[in-house]
Amino acid sequence: MVLPSTYADRxxxxxxxxxxxxxxxxxxxxxDAFYGVRRFGDFATQLGIPRASLxxxxxxxxxxxxxxxxxxxxxxxxxxxALWPTVRALMAWGxxxxxxxxxxxxxxHDEDGGPLDAEGRCERCGSVVGVPDTRIQPGPGFQPTAxxxxxxxxxxxxxxxxxxxxxx
Amino acid sequence: MVLPSTYADRxxxxxxxxxxxxxxxxxxxxxDAFYGVRRFGDFATQLGIPRASLxxxxxxxxxxxxxxxxxxxxxxxxxxxALWPTVRALMAWGxxxxxxxxxxxxxxHDEDGGPLDAEGRCERCGSVVGVPDTRIQPGPGFQPTAxxxxxxxxxxxxxxxxxxxxxx
DNA sequence: CCGTTCCGGTTCATTCACTGAACCAGACTG
DNA sequence: CAGTCTGGTTCAGTGAATGAACCGGAACGG
Numbered sequence: 503m504v505l506p507s508t509y510a511d512r513x514x515x516x517x518x519x520x521x522x523x524x525x526x527x528x529x530x531x532x533x534d535a536f537y538g539v540r541r542f543g544d545f546a547t548q549l550g551i552p553r554a555s556l557x558x559x560x561x562x563x564x565x566x567x568x569x570x571x572x573x574x575x576x577x578x579x580x581x582x583x584a585l586w587p588t589v590r591a592l593m594a595w596g597x598x599x600x601x602x603x604x605x606x607x608x609x610x611h612d613e614d615g616g617p618l619d620a621e622g623r624c625e626r627c628g629s630v631v632g633v634p635d636t637r638i639q640p641g642p643g644f645q646p647t648a649x650x651x652x653x654x655x656x657x658x659x660x661x662x663x664x665x666x667x668x669x670x
Numbered sequence: 671m672v673l674p675s676t677y678a679d680r681x682x683x684x685x686x687x688x689x690x691x692x693x694x695x696x697x698x699x700x701x702d703a704f705y706g707v708r709r710f711g712d713f714a715t716q717l718g719i720p721r722a723s724l725x726x727x728x729x730x731x732x733x734x735x736x737x738x739x740x741x742x743x744x745x746x747x748x749x750x751x752a753l754w755p756t757v758r759a760l761m762a763w764g765x766x767x768x769x770x771x772x773x774x775x776x777x778x779h780d781e782d783g784g785p786l787d788a789e790g791r792c793e794r795c796g797s798v799v800g801v802p803d804t805r806i807q808p809g810p811g812f813q814p815t816a817x818x819x820x821x822x823x824x825x826x827x828x829x830x831x832x833x834x835x836x837x838x
Numbered sequence: 839c840c841g842t843t844c845c846g847g848t849t850c851a852t853t854c855a856c857t858g859a860a861c862c863a864g865a866c867t868g
Numbered sequence: 869c870a871g872t873c874t875g876g877t878t879c880a881g882t883g884a885a886t887g888a889a890c891c892g893g894a895a896c897g898g
Contacts, residue, residue: 513774513812513827515764516701516757523760526692526856533684542875552857557876575875581767587759587788589684592691595756596683599749606681620755621789644681659681694885710846720886725847743846 522566523585527551528559532568532582533589537638537658538668540575548654578665586633586664590622597643604642612637612663636664690734691753695719696727700736700750701757705806705826706836708743716822746833754801754832758790765811772810780805780831804832 523529530549539545546556560576563569568582590609597605609618612635616626624631639661647655657668691697698717707713714724728744731737736750746753758777765773777786780803784794792799807829815823825836 513808513815514698514701515761515769515774517698517764518768519760519764520697524694524697529688529692530682530685533682543873546875552859553876554858554878555856558856584763584766588756588763591755591759592687593683595752596685596687598752600686601683606683640681647681711844714846720888721847722849722887723885726885 522562522568523588525559525562527555528563529585529589529592531556531559531563532578532585534658535569535576535578535582536586536589536633536664538662538664538666539654539658540577540667542575544654544668545576547652548658574667577667583633583665587622594620597641601643606641606643606645607638608641610637610639611635633664637661638664690730690736691756693727693730695723696731697753697757697760699724699727699731700746700753702826703737703744703746703750704754704757704801704832706830706832706834707822707826708745708835710743712822712836713744715820716826742835745835751801751833755790762788769811774809774811774813775806776809778805778807779803801832805829806832 546553569576570579611624611631614626616624619625653670714721732739737744738747779792779799782794784792787793821838
């Protein structure tokens with residue numbers, strides 16, 4: 503089962519979408535890609551995913567056109583970037599019900615620093631903020647890891663714009 | 671593994687959310703609950719999920735407070751209803767990239783019949799439409815099944831409001 | 839009463855995928 | 869040319885998903 507293969511209901515776009523991004527790890531890989539992770543080894547260390555699983559997931563995502571591969575590694579295609587509302591909605595749900603101290607990662611409009619509302623609109627200037635103009639940074643619910651984190655995580659925890667490639 | 675147990679990154683709300691709704695079938699069960707499915711047997715026949723898997727998923731969702739069980743079966747809690755933006759975003763993504771003929775299920779404001787935009791706002795009256803006021807019905811990309819579908823699917827394919835229990 | 843059906847499961851053997859550790863090959867580096 | 873970094877592949881062990889069969893209580897039906 504490269505993909506979770508045919509869910510029965512052919513009329514459900516949700517089922518179709520889940521065949522692509524519904525497997526364990528897949529959406530976390532996509533999230534890392536939004537954070538600017540590009541290289542195989544960086545995905546592996548940051549997620550703690552077995553390398554064999556990572557290979558299989560990356561291959562599937564490239565075949566589906568969610569990621570594309572170039573000399574620098576893997577990055578999101580427009581189709582992959584279109585998954586942002588999904589990722590944002592799930593993160594918001596997780597923050598709401600599993601992070602009593604507040605959001606772990608805050609989303610801001612990079613140009614004016616205004617916070618984004620639930621629909622991804624800047625509360626300061628009112629415009630709909632595109633993915634590359636979105637800044638992500640630790641929020642009140644952020645918990646610094648006791649053990650010193652790997653370099654990739656350190657880079658990811660700095661305020662940064664989405665899709666900006668991580669340089670080490 | 672009742673839940674996909676600890677993804678490494680404790681600072682990611684997405685990982686936390688996926689521990690709850692990230693397993694195969696789980697989000698489809700939640701979707702069916704939005705459609706008004708309540709009974710064990712109805713979930714089983716509509717999804718084609720193995721009954722043992724269904725038992726395990728329903729139990730996990732009840733334990734997590736996403737569903738609650740009563741005499742009529744299972745239904746969404748407020749925490750479960752809060753998953754609607756996630757489900758909507760994934761359905762929209764699936765429609766956009768895997769349904770060339772148009773959306774398979776259209777979302778409308780039940781009161782005035784106006785279509786909903788990407789953020790769940792009624793394009794006719796402009797108000798943000800709550801989940802119980804959302805009507806769902808077959809859209810242009812809907813494909814009637816060749817084989818005659820089960821009664822549950824038949825009921826689900828009629829225009830109906832979300833959360834309205836299915837009566838057979 | 840007794841038999842039947844419906845419903846919501848459980849049990850169990852099989853299959854399949856995920857895991858983690860080890861291995862490997864090409865590119866670059868000193 | 870030896871060593872290391874990167875991006876994998878291989879493989880055995882384990883645990884979860886699958887599907888078919890079984891089960892027990894409640895609600896009919898005669």
